[in-house]
Amino acid sequence: MxxxxxxxxxxxxxxxxxxxxxxxxxxxxxxxxxxxxxxxxxxxxxxxxxxxxxxxxxxxxxxxxxxGLVDTHTHLTQSFGKALAFGEPSEIFRRIWVPMEATLDENAAYLSAKLASLESLRGGFTTVVDAGTRSHVGLEAVASAARDTGIRCVLGMICNDGGLEGDEAAARRILDDAATFLARLEHDPLVHPSLAISIPEAASDHMLRAVAALTLESGRRFQTHVNEHLAAVERSLVARGLRPLEVLHACGALNASALLAHATLLTPREIGLLRDSGAAVAYNPVASQWKGNAVLDAGLLAMLGVPFGLGTDGTRADGLRLMDAAEATQRLTQGLANGDSSCGGGWLWLDHATQGGADAAGVGAMTxxxxxxxxxxxxxxxxxxxxxxxxxxxxxxxxxxxxxxxxxxxxxxxxxxxxKGWPLDWDARALMREVREVARRDVRRAPIQRVHPVSDRHRAQQLACART
CATH class of the missing domain: 2.30.40.10 (Urease, subunit C, domain 1)
Structure with a gap:
């Protein structure tokens, strides 16, 4: 070499x-x-x-x-707490990610995003799709971190208006800010703007429809998490009488600009709506393995022609292991029962980690x-x-x-x-030293609630139970 x-x-x-x-x-x-x-x-x-x-x-x-590989769904400002989610059930965003990201100041958000970007590059990702930070000051910090590390980033601006019912002025400000964000980054060589709503229940029907219309008109991506966990599906049914993907369809937000993260719990009707909409999906096999209630049948999406890419969901930023996880998860959940030993023939996962992922992320015309x-x-x-x-x-x-x-x-x-895994034009080890100090401070002061103990404590608990 x-x-x-x-x-x-x-x-x-x-x-x-x-x-x-x-x-x-x-x-x-x-x-x-x-x-x-x-x-x-x-x-x-x-x-x-x-x-x-x-x-x-x-x-x-x-x-x-x-x-280069494409991570179609990640969270760059969650790198400080990535190991805090191990062994945790289902909706860890409520107990870990929201409290932790809300604690980050601008410098901490920058450091977190820069660390995550470095990890992604080390894992072979040249493009990442960030679903939007919950840090109130983090959006520009994430953009700066992407530029400074040199990674291509589809950056989501969160447009939730939940809790603002009846406040038309506030909703208008969100949409004005969204339009400004899209315009400001229109010609950025590395950071490509996107709009996001965390989950459909976090926004009004009007906001969902308006955000999806803005992204469709501008040729950008509208990101949201749908049908990821049983709890989310049930909340949506109780609140709206519809499942999350059905909510998007009913309010006119399920269009060709949508990039839907997870989509693991889909009914036949929802699969039909997805196929007809032109929306894309981020398939997150490691997230399903670690904390999910179900696994998306990516082979079915491929057969139906639904655009999809592979995503990490911030679990581990290793693109080669992600392809292995995608194929293995499909084999275990679908192929074993059907006698399908090929499960995509290898090439399917390679394609959707590269060209298919770029198309799903809305950047297929450039990478x-x-x-x-x-x-x-x-x-x-x-x-x-x-x-x-x-x-x-x-x-x-x-x-x-x-x-x-x-x-x-x-x-x-x-x-x-x-x-060989390290940048030549900036000091990655200095970043890691600073991250260790700042992360200890922020994780300690964030109101995080973990259900599962750390591994050593879990071992001790199991041994104590075995003695009684």
């Missing part, structure tokens, strides 16, 4: 990997020309060399050049694929490891065998953001 100074993208860069991951799978003897932050040319290596005789080729033997004219968001992956020797099926091997430590370089917009 050439040293990092060979990847100076301030000038045209001709890369010759052993394998190039294109939308239809891996190809050998191909090259890419990166120029001005984009893939200027993609094609047979011999033709690219002939077209650019004065340009040195950066050879990448036993390396794969592949699109998610190695293609001419798109942003040069890509990974260089080391294939010279025991897990890939011998290699017979690179697509499946990436889903089931690949490790984060194989990602040698991460590029976003043509710029080298990480080299």
């Amino acid at each position: 050439p040293p990092p100074e060979c990847f100076n993208t301030r000038q045209p860069l001709l890369l010759a990997p052993e394998w190039l991951m294109l939308p239809d799978g891996p190809h050998a003897d191909m090259g890419v020309l990166v120029e001005n932050g984009r893939f200027a040319q993609v094609g047979p290596l011999a033709a690219l060399r002939e077209a650019h005789p004065g340009l040195a080729t950066v050879a990448l033997p036993q390396r794969l050049l592949m699109p 998610g694929r190695i293609a001419e004219g798109l942003a040069a968001d890509f990974l260089i992956v080391d294939l010279d490891v025991p897990e890939f020797a011998p290699s017979w099926d690179l697509g499946w091997e990436l889903v089931r065998f690949a490790n984060r430590d194989q990602i040698e370089a991460v590029f976003v917009n043509g710029a080298l953001r990480l080299w």
Whole structure:
């Protein structure tokens, strides 16, 4: 592997990997020309060399050049408390995330988002979709953290108006702020604006409809969590007489701009509404494993043509393990009962972690694929490891065998953001030292309520019970 100074993208860069991951799978003897932050040319290596005789080729033997991964659902200002959610049941947002995020000041929100962005880049994500921070001062902090780490971010501005019934002026201010937010970031190269409502019950029908209309008109994403937990479905039925996804449909908010997180508890009618709406889904398999009541049948979404991507929900920012979790969860919940040993054939999860995820996130016109004219968001992956020797099926091997430590370089917009897991242009270890100090302070003062004890205490409790 050439040293990092060979990847100076301030000038045209001709890369010759052993394998190039294109939308239809891996190809050998191909090259890419990166120029001005984009893939200027993609094609047979011999033709690219002939077209650019004065340009040195950066050879990448036993390396794969592949699109950066897309996390279609995360929470960047929750990184301080990520290990506090282990073993916790269902709706931890009420007992952990809302209290913790509300405690963050602007600097803490920035540090949390910067730490989460670093973790995401280390895990191979070049794009993350943030569902919106509950920190009252955190929105600009998240945007700054994304720019400073160099990650592409679809950033949600929360537009909840629950509790403001009858206050038309307040609702109008929310919508005015939303329109301003969309306009202000319209041409930002890394931070792409989105509007969000935490869950449908957190907003009036009018706000849901208006926010979805704003995003549809502007070509942006409307984010919300739907049908994630039994408790949420039951609350919606009691309050509205409709399930959460049905609420969106009834008030006109279920449209092609919607990106629905989780959607794990869907009736046949809701699946039909989803299919006909053009809305996209963020499939969060690790969240389902750790705290969910159900698992989304992603294979069914694929068959119906519903756009979907893979999301972490802030659980762990490792894109390769996320693909493995997606395939394994589908196999355990659907494939075992049906005798389906393929469950997507490997390629399904790779596609929806890259190009399908970019489409679901609303950024498919700029990233998610190695293609001419798109942003040069890509990974260089080391294939010279025991897990890939011998290699017979690179697509499946990436889903089931690949490790984060194989990602040698991460590029976003043509710029080298990480080299062997660490940034070259800022001090990540200084960030970690500051995070440890600030996080201890903020978690200690936040009114967090945990149900499950930490693991050592849980062990002691179990041993004490066994003795009695």
